[in-house]
Amino acid sequence: MRLKRLELFGFKSFGKRAVLEFNSQITSIVGPNGSGKSNVAEGIRFVLGEQSMKSMRGKRGEDLIFNGSQTTGRANRANVTIVFDNSKREFPLDFDEVSIAREVYRDGTNQYFINGSQVRLKDVFELLASVHIGASGHHMISQGEADRILNANPKERREMLEDALGLKIYQYKRAESERRLLKTEENMKEAETLRREIAPHLRFLKKQVEKINEGRELRERLIGLYREYLKREEMYCEYKTGDIAGRKHVPAGELADLNIKIEHARGELAKESAGDEKSQRLLDVESRLRGARARHDELSRTLGRVEGMIEYEEKQLRKKQESFAHQEDVPIRLGEVEELESTIAQELSNAQGSDDINYIKGALNRIRDTVRGFIAHHKAEAGQKTLTDADYLEVHVLREEKAKVDEALRGVAEESRAMEGEYQAVKSEIDQEKEHSRDTERALFEMMSRRGELQGTLDRMRNEEENLARESRRLAEELNEAGVLLGRSVLEYSDIPVTLEEVRGESRDAQEARRRELERGKIRLEDIGAQGGEDAEKEYTDTIERDVYLEKEIADLVQTQQSLYQLIAELNVKLDTEFKSGVKKINHQFGDFFRLMFGGGVAELFIVKIEKRKRRDTDLDLSDIPGGADSEIAEGEEEDEEGIDIAVSLPHKKIKGLQMLSGGERALTSIALLFAISQVNPPPFMVLDETDAALDEANSHKYGDMIENLAKLSQLMVITHNRETMSRAGVLYGITMGTDAVSKVLSISFEDAAAVAK
Numbered sequence: 001m002r003l004k005r006l007e008l009f010g011f012k013s014f015g016k017r018a019v020l021e022f023n024s025q026i027t028s029i030v031g032p033n034g035s036g037k038s039n040v041a042e043g044i045r046f047v048l049g050e051q052s053m054k055s056m057r058g059k060r061g062e063d064l065i066f067n068g069s070q071t072t073g074r075a076n077r078a079n080v081t082i083v084f085d086n087s088k089r090e091f092p093l094d095f096d097e098v099s100i101a102r103e104v105y106r107d108g109t110n111q112y113f114i115n116g117s118q119v120r121l122k123d124v125f126e127l128l129a130s131v132h133i134g135a136s137g138h139h140m141i142s143q144g145e146a147d148r149i150l151n152a153n154p155k156e157r158r159e160m161l162e163d164a165l166g167l168k169i170y171q172y173k174r175a176e177s178e179r180r181l182l183k184t185e186e187n188m189k190e191a192e193t194l195r196r197e198i199a200p201h202l203r204f205l206k207k208q209v210e211k212i213n214e215g216r217e218l219r220e221r222l223i224g225l226y227r228e229y230l231k232r233e234e235m236y237c238e239y240k241t242g243d244i245a246g247r248k249h250v251p252a253g254e255l256a257d258l259n260i261k262i263e264h265a266r267g268e269l270a271k272e273s274a275g276d277e278k279s280q281r282l283l284d285v286e287s288r289l290r291g292a293r294a295r296h297d298e299l300s301r302t303l304g305r306v307e308g309m310i311e312y313e314e315k316q317l318r319k320k321q322e323s324f325a326h327q328e329d330v331p332i333r334l335g336e337v338e339e340l341e342s343t344i345a346q347e348l349s350n351a352q353g354s355d356d357i358n359y360i361k362g363a364l365n366r367i368r369d370t371v372r373g374f375i376a377h378h379k380a381e382a383g384q385k386t387l388t389d390a391d392y393l394e395v396h397v398l399r400e401e402k403a404k405v406d407e408a409l410r411g412v413a414e415e416s417r418a419m420e421g422e423y424q425a426v427k428s429e430i431d432q433e434k435e436h437s438r439d440t441e442r443a444l445f446e447m448m449s450r451r452g453e454l455q456g457t458l459d460r461m462r463n464e465e466e467n468l469a470r471e472s473r474r475l476a477e478e479l480n481e482a483g484v485l486l487g488r489s490v491l492e493y494s495d496i497p498v499t500l501e502e503v504r505g506e507s508r509d510a511q512e513a514r515r516r517e518l519e520r521g522k523i524r525l526e527d528i529g530a531q532g533g534e535d536a537e538k539e540y541t542d543t544i545e546r547d548v549y550l551e552k553e554i555a556d557l558v559q560t561q562q563s564l565y566q567l568i569a570e571l572n573v574k575l576d577t578e579f580k581s582g583v584k585k586i587n588h589q590f591g592d593f594f595r596l597m598f599g600g601g602v603a604e605l606f607i608v609k610i611e612k613r614k615r616r617d618t619d620l621d622l623s624d625i626p627g628g629a630d631s632e633i634a635e636g637e638e639e640d641e642e643g644i645d646i647a648v649s650l651p652h653k654k655i656k657g658l659q660m661l662s663g664g665e666r667a668l669t670s671i672a673l674l675f676a677i678s679q680v681n682p683p684p685f686m687v688l689d690e691t692d693a694a695l696d697e698a699n700s701h702k703y704g705d706m707i708e709n710l711a712k713l714s715q716l717m718v719i720t721h722n723r724e725t726m727s728r729a730g731v732l733y734g735i736t737m738g739t740d741a742v743s744k745v746l747s748i749s750f751e752d753a754a755a756v757a758k
């Protein structure tokens with residue numbers, strides 16, 4: 001990679017455009033004091049992104065802009081452009097030329113351009129770091145700063161070496177990684193804080209959504225339960241209504257019939273109880289019968305008395321008769337005997353037909369009297385002294401009376417018999433009627449009993465009807481309530497597959513259990529209450545998404561953190577190993593250059609430990625890098641630091657420290673070290689601003705040899721007053737400044753150049 005060109009416009013003393021082409025490996029810039037040579041070197045620093053105003057000999061950005069002169073007006077901005085050949089694509093840009101430009105304005109603002117496009121300073125740094133050019137690296141040796149590396153402290157030396165060894169890129173990477181690590185950790189903390197903050201709200205929302213879901217599931221379940229319940233209840237009520245009506249029909253009809261029959265039976269009984277005339281008749285007959293009996297008794301008594309009197313009279317007659325002679329053989333006519341037999345037969349016949357013992361007794365007495373009368377008659381007829389009619393008159397009268405009484409008795413007997421017959425007939429009639437009444441009463445009793453049963457049955461059915469009516473009313477209320485609570489869909493239960501057989505075959509307890517379950521469900525639904533619904537769910541989903549996002553982000557950040565830790569550790573290892581191996585290589589070259597310069601002796605770099613301290617990222621001057629300002633990442637971290645010390649031993653001299661070297665010796669030592677560094681990691685170009693100023697002629701020669709050697713690896717821009725140095729250059733530029741105080745660039749010959757040499 002070659003540095004092709006430098007253009008200065010408005011920069012410091014270059015009030016007008018000046019262009020330096022670098023067509024040789026060694027370009028020498030010569031000119032009188034104050035003509036602007038160092039401004040060229042500073043122009044290069046400037047365009048490469050130098051941020052230290054001090055190293056460009058200014059205080060403010062304005063100091064870098066051409067300030068004008070008595071004849072020339074001041075510039076408003078300073079512009080420096082550096083152009084590299086990139087045909088070999090050392091820069092990772094697909095251009096044959098890469099130009100970097102920087103402009104500074106009087107207000108101090110800076111602008112950077114790569115190939116004409118405005119970029120950030122960071123981009124310029126990165127581009128240059130990719131070809132091992134640092135902003136203030138070892139490739140820029142300012143005037144009077146040749147021994148800066150010797151004057152620097154161990155730490156500064158280390159930084160210079162790191163820069164020269166091309167380790168800055170790793171340091172940038174490490175700083176960038178640390179900055180990212182800090183940012184990552186901040187983001188982690190932030191995400192964790194956010195997660196912690198939303199956690200209670202998330203828990204609250206989760207509970208709310210769980211309740212909503214529970215409510216929704218409960219509603220669904222309740223709708224299902226309700227549909228089945230309502231369907232069954234409706235079927236039950238319909239079925240039960242028909243069932244009761246069906247069952248009621250028969251007993252109700254029977255009861256109606258029974259009522260008619262009962263009324264009829266009662267009528268019958270009423271009629272029968274009204275039939276007392278028969279009893280009256282019976283009483284009459286009884287009364288008459290008693291009268292007849294009384295008369296009969298009277299007549300019997302009369303008869304007895306008359307018969308007693310007859311007996312007495314007859315006894316008297318017999319006594320009287322006995323007093324007459326007794327004659328036994330008396331002829332009696334057959335007719336008279338037959339008449340006697342007929343009379344007796346008649347009496348016997350009457351007696352036989354009577355139940356009245358008195359009558360029978362009377363009949364027997366009359367038979368005896370008849371036989372006695374017959375005998376007495378025939379005795380008298382036999383001629384014996386016999387009794388006269390007068391004797392018999394009394395008996396006769398008595399007998400007639402007796403006959404009358406007998407006749408009366410017979411009449412009474414006859415009358416009694418007739419009345420008894422009548423009595424028996426009436427009594428039989430009454431008994432028959434009583435028998436019929438008892439049957440009617442029994443039937444009535446049975447009917448009443450049956451009616452009681454039927455009324456009991458119908459009462460139970462009425463109870464059932466009342467219950468059913470209550471249940472129907474409750475069903476209507478439940479339908480209404482279900483519709484209000486769960487919406488119209490709950491009423492779409494007609495398609496629920498329930499058969500009448502199931503409803504009929506199921507006990508009411510099962511339906512009651514369903515109703516209780518519904519009640520419990522409703523209470524639970526009320527407990528759950530009306531939640532936010534979709535809003536809460538949406539918020540929950542959003543919050544979960546946010547939480548998941550944060551969780552994932554934290555996981556990603558942890559991963560990033562881990563990879564950054566790893567990257568930083570790797571960079572540390574790389575920096576350490578590269579640095580140590582670099583120092584080793586530099587030492588080797590340093591020794592060679594030192595011996596060449598001093599014709600012997602020993603010079604060596606060695607790594608020394610610097611006391612522990614808190615590392616600040618400002619150790620790396622990234623403050624001006626966009627995005628690099630907030631990089632207090634590692635503040636507070638303690639780390640072991642290593643620095644670089646230099647040990648020299650001049651030939652033939654007992655020199656023990658750098659401070660004991662002469663000015664020239666210091667210059668030679670530092671040149672030896674700088675060149676050694678450059679040899680190990682050659683930069684694409686080097687600017688050496690009067691590095692050879694302190695050299696005597698002999699050493700100038702050696703210096704000339706060295707830069708020729710150095711030019712094999714790096715392009716050199718040497719600002720010098722030294723003839724020897726000038727003589728090694730392929731191109732010579734003379735910088736002049738006329739009365740207009742504007743530096744001008746002239747391509748000049750060695751002779752012209754030598755003329756201005758000391």
Ligand code: ATP
Nearest residue numbers: 012013032033034035036037038039063065066067
């Ligand atoms: P020497 O050989 O003595 O080191 P030099 O050639 O390196 O000198 P420089 O130091 O590069 O000279 O240039 C210094 C000159 O630049 C001074 O004359 C100074 O006035 C001029 N100069 C510095 N800054 C500005 C500015 N902002 N505007 C105009 N001129 C400036």
